[in-house]
Amino acid sequence: MKLRRPIIAVIMLLAFGAARLPFEERLSTELRTAHFHLARLDLDMREQLGQMGFLAALSGIRAPVADAFYLLAYAAWENVQWGRMKLDYDVVTSLQPRCELYWQTAGWQMAYNASAAAINDRNQPREALRLKAQREYFKLGEDYLLHGITNNPDKPTIYNDLGMLYRDKLKEHCKASEIYRIYAKLPGALAYGERFSAYELAQCPGHEQEAYARLVELYNRGEKEHLPTLLKWITILQEKLNIPADKRVHMPPQEIITIPGDSKFNKTPAKP
Amino acid sequence: MNALPTATRHQVFSPARIAAIASNTLLELIRLKVFYFMLIFGLIVIGVSPFLAKLTFQEQFQVLKDGALGAMTIFTWLLAVLSTAMLLPKDIEDRTLYTILAKPVPRFEYLLGKLVGVLLLLFVAISLMTALFVVVLKLKEVSAIWEVTRTASPGALQEQIDSIRAHTFTLNLIPGIIFIYLEASLCASLTLLISTFASSSIFTIMISVVIFIIGHVQPIAREYLLASHGVSAATKIWLSLVSLLIPDLTALSLVDDIAAGTAVSLILFSKIAALGSIYIAVYFLVGYFVFSTKEL
Numbered sequence: 288m289k290l291r292r293p294i295i296a297v298i299m300l301l302a303f304g305a306a307r308l309p310f311e312e313r314l315s316t317e318l319r320t321a322h323f324h325l326a327r328l329d330l331d332m333r334e335q336l337g338q339m340g341f342l343a344a345l346s347g348i349r350a351p352v353a354d355a356f357y358l359l360a361y362a363a364w365e366n367v368q369w370g371r372m373k374l375d376y377d378v379v380t381s382l383q384p385r386c387e388l389y390w391q392t393a394g395w396q397m398a399y400n401a402s403a404a405a406i407n408d409r410n411q412p413r414e415a416l417r418l419k420a421q422r423e424y425f426k427l428g429e430d431y432l433l434h435g436i437t438n439n440p441d442k443p444t445i446y447n448d449l450g451m452l453y454r455d456k457l458k459e460h461c462k463a464s465e466i467y468r469i470y471a472k473l474p475g476a477l478a479y480g481e482r483f484s485a486y487e488l489a490q491c492p493g494h495e496q497e498a499y500a501r502l503v504e505l506y507n508r509g510e511k512e513h514l515p516t517l518l519k520w521i522t523i524l525q526e527k528l529n530i531p532a533d534k535r536v537h538m539p540p541q542e543i544i545t546i547p548g549d550s551k552f553n554k555t556p557a558k559p
Numbered sequence: 560m561n562a563l564p565t566a567t568r569h570q571v572f573s574p575a576r577i578a579a580i581a582s583n584t585l586l587e588l589i590r591l592k593v594f595y596f597m598l599i600f601g602l603i604v605i606g607v608s609p610f611l612a613k614l615t616f617q618e619q620f621q622v623l624k625d626g627a628l629g630a631m632t633i634f635t636w637l638l639a640v641l642s643t644a645m646l647l648p649k650d651i652e653d654r655t656l657y658t659i660l661a662k663p664v665p666r667f668e669y670l671l672g673k674l675v676g677v678l679l680l681l682f683v684a685i686s687l688m689t690a691l692f693v694v695v696l697k698l699k700e701v702s703a704i705w706e707v708t709r710t711a712s713p714g715a716l717q718e719q720i721d722s723i724r725a726h727t728f729t730l731n732l733i734p735g736i737i738f739i740y741l742e743a744s745l746c747a748s749l750t751l752l753i754s755t756f757a758s759s760s761i762f763t764i765m766i767s768v769v770i771f772i773i774g775h776v777q778p779i780a781r782e783y784l785l786a787s788h789g790v791s792a793a794t795k796i797w798l799s800l801v802s803l804l805i806p807d808l809t810a811l812s813l814v815d816d817i818a819a820g821t822a823v824s825l826i827l828f829s830k831i832a833a834l835g836s837i838y839i840a841v842y843f844l845v846g847y848f849v850f851s852t853k854e855l
Contacts, residue, residue: 293756296849298805303841304803305836311807312785314830315778321827323816345775347632347812348627350819357622361614386819388621442820475720481832507749 325438327381335378344382353382357389360396370419373427380431387442398428398483425456430513446470447480454487461491464498470538479517481505482517489520501522574663580672585679588642590822593680596634600688601628604695616703620726623699626817628690628735632814635685635743636771642680643750644763646673659732670751670847677747685740707764734828735817741835744812746771748839749806752846770800775810777801811835 315412326349333341336352344352360375376393381388402424412415432449439445446466453463464487471480485505488498502503502521522539524530602629611619650656659669699722725797750767759761784798810831817823823831 292849292852296756296845299845299848301842307807307837308802310779310834311778311810314834315782316643317808317827318810318813321824322821326815342772347775347808347815348629351629352817354625357618358610364828383815385816385821386621388617407619416568431780432604450627455815475678490625500759558593 299522322385322439322441325384327384332378332381335374349382350386352550353379353386353389356382357392360393364396365480367518369404369424372396372401376431379436384434384438387435387439387445390431390439390445391448392450394428394431394435394452396428397424397431399455401454425428425452428452429457441473443473443476443480445468446473447476450480450487460487461494464488464491464494482512482514486516486520489524495524495528499528499530506536571665577668577672577675580659580664580669581679584646584673584676585683588676588680591642593638593642593774594684594687596638597684597687597691600627600630600634601691603627604692604829608695608699615708616723616773617726618714619699619704620723621818622697624732625815626819627688627695628732628739628814631685631688631692631736632739632742632812635681636737638684638744639677639681639747640750640764640767640771643677643698643747644754644760646677646751647754648760649814651855660855666778666851667847670755670850671843673747674751674843676854677751678744681743683746685743689736693829696728700724721837728757731820731822732817735814735825737828738811738813738817738831738835741832741839742808745811745835745838745842748842748846752842752849755846755850771808772803773801773811777805777807778809780805781807790843806838 301422315324324418326344328341334542336344336356340352340355354374356378360372363369363375376389376396379389380393380394381518386504402421405420405424406417408417408420411420429449429452432445432452435445436449446455450466450470453459453466464484467480467484467487470476471484482505485498485501488494490499491498498527499521502517502524505517506521518539521537525535525537565843587633594715604623607623607626608619611622614622647656650659656669661667703723705719707716711719746767749770750763753766754760780798780801784795784802790798811834813821813823813831
């Protein structure tokens with residue numbers, strides 16, 4: 288075979304390459320817009336994955352490599368190695384940023400398991416330091432969930448977890464309310480999102496009026512929305528906002544009304 | 560006087576001849592017992608389950624999907640490269656090539672028949688793997704649903720069943736499997752092109768492996784080339800060569816994200832499928848261009 292043919296073939300391939308280059312560049316942008324190829328594969332990642340793992344991740348099998356590290360993180364959790372576990376979850380979430388399960392698990396492990404271990408740490412006699420460590424783990428959990436939302440703004444489950452973290456652990460009710468509000472608007476979100484947002488807003492200082500309006504709006508939707516927690520918050524806010532008796536939407540049975548964290552409004556209704 | 564029977568006119572292009580060569584290639588490859596890899600695939604898909612027993616259903620399904628789709632990617636690619644790299648050298652060694660080309664079979668049809676045979680083999684392989692994958696996932700789904708039916712409260716039961724179903728085999732995974740097939744087909748076409756001028760099968764396989772790896776980082780070179788200002792001429796030449804000669808395999812390598820739940824729109828799917836098909840066609844045509852005058 289004359290040598291000319293392979294050379295012409297190479298020129299043909301170069302021409303094809305030049306023709307496809309702009310199309311591929313546009314396609315690449317479109318793929319990123321559609322949330323593909325968001326994985327971060329840099330030198331830090333290479334160090335953590337090792338040579339073979341990095342090569343495997345580069346060769347189009349990122350997901351199984353991420354799973355392997357996910358199982359390692361699980362093993363680290365079983366062995367109570369929180370630092371190791373965090374490193375493994377960093378790898379997992381960097382390799383598969385579109386898998387909400389990984390963000391949720393990483394956030395949960397940090398904010399709930401690691402923080403519980405920190406507060407119950409028998410090797411640390413000073414409570415202040417145990418509380419500080421606990422708080423730091425809450426924040427690590429929050430970090431995972433916030434990054435998870437950045438990478439998966441379309442998936443409701445991470446918003447739900449973050450809302451729960453703000454509500455139950457960090458006690459940041461204003462943030463919890465806002466997160467639940469966004470959650471409720473996403474496709475696939477469960478019906479409680481809107482209610483939870485209103486409950487949390489009721490505990491957000493300075494937003495009682497808005498919270499009351501949202502709770503009343505939910506109440507007016509009908510019997511199925513007349514849930515105990517909703518009624519409780521309506522009752523509390525009616526008291527707190529001094530809503531005139533004729534404008535109150537719900538009259539509770541005679542019982543002790545307790546406003547969490549607000550002793551000024553705690554009172555026992557007068558007997559008729 | 561009776562007229563002589565009219566001789567069948569030789570057709571310049573005959574799909575029947577291509578089909579004959581393709582089916583023969585497929586049979587030859589099947590006789591090489593290439594489907595033994597299915598045993599390994601089966602072991603991965605079924606054998607991995609006991610190790611996942613501690614995980615939640617959602618985690619088990621995710622690991623199973625990732626592992627199975629990863630194994631499908633690797634096995635179809637290996638099958639594509641190894642079987643294609645052997646085609647021409649084996650036909651030359653067995654002298655089958657000379658027998659075929661001595662007949663009125665154009666080289667174009669011979670080469671196309673060979674490629675179609677490999678593509679059929681890949682199709683059979685990926686269909687078998689998909690079938691096994693779906694069966695295992697569905698069995699696990701049934702087992703998971705049975706488990707929650709026993710343990711979940713009646714109010715939460717339907718929600719949990721829906722959640723389990725959403726995490727097993729869904730139609731969203733099908734584009735991912737089609738992309739695996741397209742990527743393997745592209746690699747087969749490229750391997751065929753390399754084997755038209757390669758001196759040995761080993762050389763062909765090595766080059767194909769290197770291109771597969773570089774193909775997954777090609778976008779980095781392309782982006783750097785398009786954005787680079789003030790880089791040295793040597794760097795620019797190197798980046799240009801990588802960007803122009805090596806295929807962008809990341810465009811087809813979407814199965815990881817699809818397994819994580821990212822959906823592909825129909826427009827995007829069409830564009831990617833078109834790109835993959837164009838790659839296959841161009842590599843085949845360039846391969847034919849080299850093979851058409853090759854001294855055998």
